Amino acid sequence: MRQDREVVESDRRRAGRPTVAILDRARIVEAGLRLLDQSGIEGFTMARLAAELRVQPSALYNHVSGKEDVLSGIRERVSDRIDVSEFLLKPWNEAVIGWAYSYRGAFAAHPPTIAMFAIMPISDARITMAMYEQVVTSFIAGGWPEAKVLSVIVALESFILGSALDAIAPFDMLDPGEDRTQFPQLARVTLARSDEIHGAEIPDDAFNEGLRALVMGLENRLVQIKAEKS
């Protein structure tokens, strides 16, 4: 008699605990990430997330404390993909390049997650402590004074996160359009761009140039600091 009802697949599920688990935190987060990618941050509602999981909205609250909790899980899920392994193999100034690309790429792969900065503190968006431990170790091994290590890493993270924000921005706005005469220099450089760097690859080029410059500047700074100490 139990089977009578369960065999009919398209039947609306009755109230009460289901015989096979349909929800848990991981599944909710995974579906949430998919929904977020599809619909963007403003299309991300608990109702749609529930529909995606073929469940009533209230069912979600047995596994997560609310919408913020889901978003928090998604952020963790995304930043877990950041690769810090190169710090084990190469010196800090080389490893940091791959790390930065991986960092920015993790968020760029899911653009709406970048927009989540608006709603929740960045703290969650940062890499985990285990990752920090790895990065910090590498910087100390490279000779950075302990009091400076965190500042330098935070500076790098700032640049990376800022670049991630930039990567999702539309760049047409910079084109002066009709106002060529009003902003002549701006007009010139936006035209020059389309010649040498084709397409909308400004964010990529900016990230690349900025990252190399930043690392080079830090290398110089480290030399200077070491000189001061002795």
Add this chain to the structure above:
Amino acid sequence: MRQDREVVESDRRRAGRPTVAILDRARIVEAGLRLLDQSGIEGFTMARLAAELRVQPSALYNHVSGKEDVLSGIRERVSDRIDVSEFLLKPWNEAVIGWAYSYRGAFAAHPPTIAMFAIMPISDARITMAMYEQVVTSFIAGGWPEAKVLSVIVALESFILGSALDAIAPFDMLDPGEDRTQFPQLARVTLARSDEIHGAEIPDDAFNEGLRALVMGLENRLVQIKAEKS
């Protein structure tokens, strides 16, 4: 007879156009900025904004198209305070320091506006075209090739915006707390911080170090580019 009603100040306002203007876009934006500073982004509602202006919510819609419009106005209002004047007086590599501090400071003065960047297209978040024209002019005068100017400026903006985001983030997260043994290096550097750099000034130090490093790296890059050309 008209006065009979108007004299009583605490009277609830009757329907119909008021004899003296109480609302306009500027006043709404100004009150919006105050409310945003007080209540944060999640406490910013049209109802509360209306209450602040002693007006019914629907009255706002005679002057702004909606909430997004108000936020957009606030952003403009805030970024108008960015100072690009130094680019007229000094070479790019000097002027850029003051510009960056002014840029970050304008938003740091109103922390919740920083978070707004993510939620709405960055195009609006960027400085205005007039400012860009000024900055671009200075970089070209400094010898940067036209095809690189935009990338370099965007890289700088990315760092500045990322730093602004960082500046409002709580930094306790980085303290390993109980897990000193699990993350020994991280524990060491967080302790070293409190000795030399006292207080929670990591974001400030990170911004300073990062900015100098970035500019120095760009200076080197410019030299290299010039050498390649000849």
Add this chain to the structure above:
DNA sequence: TCGCAATAACGAACGTTATTCATTTATGAC
């Protein structure tokens, strides 16, 4: 100076949204 369209307030209503709660059903430990 009169008339009247435009302006700008109020107040009521609507559709969403996140969340809570009572109810129902299955699980799993004793």
Add this chain to the structure above:
DNA sequence: GTCATAAATGAATAACGTTCGTTATTGCGA
């Protein structure tokens, strides 16, 4: 086998952004 716990449904709620009809005032053209 009993029963506390877990986990689903479904109904309900408050808050939010926005729209619309109504009303009162302004300011321009005749």
